[in-house]
Structures are given as structure tokens and as C-alpha cells.
Amino acid sequence: MLRDSTDSRAALWRIAADQRGYFTAAQAQDAGYSYQAQRYHVRRGNWLVVDRALYRFREFSDLHDEGDEQLVCWSLWSKGRAVVSHDTALAAHDLGTANPSRIHLTVPRGFRKKSDEVIMHRADLADADVEDRIGYRVTTPLRALAEYAAEGDDQDVLDGAVAEALEQGIVTRRKLLHAAQMLGPRAELGVERALEAMS
Template sequence: MRCGATCSPTELRSGAWRSLFRGIYADASLAITHRDRCLAVCRYLLPADGAVAGRSAAALYGAGDAANAIEVVVPRRSRFGPVRGLAIHSADLAEADVRDLNGVRVTTPVRTCWDLAQWLDVVETVVLLDILVRRRLVTVADLETYARGKRGTRGWRRLITAATLVDPGAESPPESRLRVRLVQAGLPRPVTQYVIERDGAFVARVDLAWPAYKIAVEDDGTWHAASDQLHRDRRRLNRVLGADWVVLHVTAQRLRDDFAGFVEEVRAALRSRARRR
């Protein structure tokens, strides 16, 4: 809701109203969603030829968390901004790259992926592309076609690079980050959510695996710390080890403080198993 003459400055400063953006207020009793904020931006702030983009667009499509500032893209010729609460990007923007999503003017899924590749590092780009591809909003072929259609344009190879790393089998952002970082470190590309079997019977499903070497990596996120989950994980680990697999565990702290050391452990395990083949 936008308030002008209907509310006095004193009323707007009261607890009855919440400021969304400068000059735009909402009833404080309402639960304001990311879509509500994007709708307010499109309705009251954004030029008619601009659009919600980047991480904000991805969040509208169900990928990732919404950033505090709403990301928007406007044509290069636009003189829009700056506006508190908006992250404004200037770029070439064709009308074919924009769609109406329940009243919000937003970049299409494939254009959203293009912008993510331009504005984020490759790891964080792939995290969101994994989700968008898994949700079938876009395909890897769509991304490669779009990027090649912009061949010669600055940044077109960034989307190609990200597309080659996409894996819709990833089930969480931490898993996507780990997979991409391992590949960037020069390790063979692992299989996501691999099902281990013995004599045709299910044994376990692991986050990442190199099946030919019987090596798996498990990302021990904070949810694994719960006592019942830890019990299930360790019982599952015993079954996997009994199937002659090597399972390497990595924690968030290890990823933060000693990722290079973990990479060397995985590399050593792969070399050891390669000698046995």
C-alpha cells in the first residue's frame, strides 16, 4: 500500500505502518512477503521498461533466499536510481527477456540465469541454476543456446561455464557448493545422490560419489548434529563401509578453514582406489 495524502507524517511514523521503501508503506499487521516487496517496487518505483532480476527473480521462481535489497535491471539508457532498498543494474534488456509473474514484472528464467552468471561468482551462480533446472523452469540446453546467442557479448562465456557445472540432482545449496568447489579444484565430477546397492539390494544414498572407485563424500551439515539423525547416519555409514566403500565426511568448519586439505584427502583416496582397479 502507498500512502500519500490519506495519511499524515505523524500517522506514518506510528507503529500502525511499516515502511517498505521511501514513500511506500504497508499496514504493520500484514506479513510482507518477498513477492509483496517486488510488487511494490514494480507498481510504484520501477520504470516501465525495468524488471525484477537476479537473486530476487530467482527467489520469485522458488530458488534461493531473497536478498535484503530487491535486485532490478533497467536498460542502459535509463537514469533510474539510486533508491534505498534496491540493487540497480544497468544492462541491455529486451522485452522478450521479461514476463509478468502474477503482477510482478520479472526477468524470464533463462534471462535470470544470464544475470546471475554476470553478477555472482560461478559457485553461487550454479547453486541457483541447480534449483531452477531441477524445478524445470529452464534446461541446460536453454542456457547454452541463450549464451551462444550472445556470443561476443561480454560475459557470455560465464553462463556457458556455469551451465556445464549444473546438476539438477543436487538436493541442497551446500551440496551444490561442495560439488562445484571440488570440480574447480581439479577433481573428477562426482555423481549426485548416488544409490549404493549390494547384491541388488539398497544399502544407502550418498551426497556425492565416484562409483567406479567406490568413494563417497558426505556433507555433514548442522542438521546431522541431532542425536537421532547422527544415529541414523552412523548406522548407514556402517552399511556403506560393509559394501567396501570409502566415505569421507566434511563439515562446514572444514570447508571454511581447510578445504585444500580435504581436497587432498579426496584426491589421495581416488589415487589409492585407482591402483586397485
């Protein structure tokens, strides 16, 4: 059944609105836009090309940049299967001074796509370990702290992030220690050191 062009636009707009105006070529096609129609909208300037097969409605480009638009793009790249995690999740939660040079994503064990621009961690995350944001998902502060501790990269960054999370009341010592124990001895040691640093 052919769709009216206004129906197609409304359908794609609903999808893009939950993704800060971003959408994939596949989503556009599902909404009723042929590849020829997609090229037309790009040429007319209605859609901005963000990356290969990734677009954004022009109207959204005027919105205030929240600073995490690239996380929306990576979520779309992964077809919604990736969760922002580790250092990147700490930065998304504004905890500590983590400033990763590459995006950290946790993907399911069977995930096959690759990119040199991201560091991928493979794990099947529980729903309780993930928060929904507009256009992407991120591990909770509790999980992000434990993940960072498990990597053992920079104890000073972990110390600061743990102190901030406790001061803000978004985690408790008991829950943090339990989350770290679930990720292994290295995570547990890092969290214990961070808690001792607060004493």
C-alpha cells in the first residue's frame, strides 16, 4: 500500500523526535521513503547527512546541543543494542573527571558490528543496570562506577566519581560494594580504595 507523503513524514517525525531528530535510512524506508525519495530530501536540504545512512531533520539542528548527540548516533549505529557504559557513562552522569578519548559501549555478546571509534565491552546487562535517555541508553551510575573500577584505569578518577555519587545520594556504600563484587576482585579493590580515600 502506498503512503501519502504527509503520512510518511509524520511517521518518520515521530521516530526522529525520540532520537533528537536523527534517523537512519532504514527507519526512513520503513516510514515510506524510497532511497530515491531520501536522496531528494538530502538534495533539497530537508535532511542533513550526519554519516553514512544516518540523517537528521534540518529543524532539529537549531536546537540547543546537549553535548551527548554523538551518543544518540552510536545508539542508532548499533540499532539500539548498545548501551553507553564505563568512562563514557560516568561522563554522561557528570560524575568525576572521566574524559574518555573514545566512546565506551556495552553490547550483547552476539553483537557483530565493529568500529575503531568505540571501545566495545560485551555483556548482557540487566534492565536494572540501564537508564533510558532521549535517543540512547546508559548504564546507571552504580553500574558505571563498578565498570570503571573493574577496568582499573585511574584510581583518582574513580575516587572522585565515587565521592560525588555518595555526596549526591545516588548510590550507597553497601550497593556500590555489592555491584563491584559482582564484577570481580579488581572492581571490588578499586571501590574499597575509593571508599577508604573518603575516610
